[in-house]
Amino acid sequence: MNNYQNLDSIIRNQQLKPLIDQVKTIKNADLQLKRFLSPPLSEHVVVCNIRDKTLILQTNSPAWSTRVNFIATEILDYMRNEGGLAMVERLKVKVVPLSPQSTSERMSSRSVRQLSKESAELLRSVATGISDKRLAAVLESLARHSQKKKES
Numbered sequence: 001m002n003n004y005q006n007l008d009s010i011i012r013n014q015q016l017k018p019l020i021d022q023v024k025t026i027k028n029a030d031l032q033l034k035r036f037l038s039p040p041l042s043e044h045v046v047v048c049n050i051r052d053k054t055l056i057l058q059t060n061s062p063a064w065s066t067r068v069n070f071i072a073t074e075i076l077d078y079m080r081n082e083g084g085l086a087m088v089e090r091l092k093v094k095v096v097p098l099s100p101q102s103t104s105e106r107m108s109s110r111s112v113r114q115l116s117k118e119s120a121e122l123l124r125s126v127a128t129g130i131s132d133k134r135l136a137a138v139l140e141s142l143a144r145h146s147q148k149k150k151e152s
Contacts, residue, residue: 025050032083033057036075041067053089055079058096065093115142 030047037045044064049056055076059065068075072091079085115123120143127139 022050029055029079029083029085032079032085033075036078036082048094050085050088053087054092055085055088055090056092056094058094060096060098062095065095068093 026047026049029050033045033047034042041064044059044061045068046058047055048058057068057075059068068091072093076088076091079088123139123143127136127143130136130139
């Protein structure tokens, strides 16, 4: 006989009921929050938990966190009155930055701009007229680098 119970029997036996109820509450709270917040803020904030009378939200950057904290009182009032979370007394905001993979995907989808031939010539011209040798060398390097990219 197998020692593992199948998922269906676990659900039927109500062993996961508290967890399932918590997930439903969080999902409903997230839907209510999305109704309250307007874009683009609503696209960067999710309800990640409700614990110890605290509504815990997650944003993907400190900038969005600041915006949420600025309207925290309004969010709490709405979630208590319209969102079905009368028991919530506090709001906490966590910042979880986008993963490096999603950041690199965003970067790769951006168009790559090439330095024009005229801009490279201008860089060389400025470099020859500058007394600061280090700056001149950097400008020359930029001009050479743009040619290498164009040729390859």
